[in-house]
Amino acid sequence: MVAVAHVINATLVIPQLDKRSFWRDTSAFSDIFDERHFITTLQDDVRIVKALPKELVSIPRARKHFTSWSGMGYYEEMA
Numbered sequence: 001m002v003a004v005a006h007v008i009n010a011t012l013v014i015p016q017l018d019k020r021s022f023w024r025d026t027s028a029f030s031d032i033f034d035e036r037h038f039i040t041t042l043q044d045d046v047r048i049v050k051a052l053p054k055e056l057v058s059i060p061r062a063r064k065h066f067t068s069w070s071g072m073g074y075y076e077e078m079a
Helices: 002-008 035-042 072-078
Strands: none
Touching: 002 072
């Protein structure tokens, strides 16, 4: 998704992992990944924020399920 965000000039939000899935894992992104390293490593390629701004939290979000291993044209068309 980093490459897609770069191409369509989008801002990435650090993901909240699915805690209701089959695995019932309570881990957060930062429990699994070095969040600071993730952000600083990619800072020249894409803007990353830790959370949505408060004014955007209550706005309905479009949920898109992208097809894996698609070409860039697919992602540009989906955006």
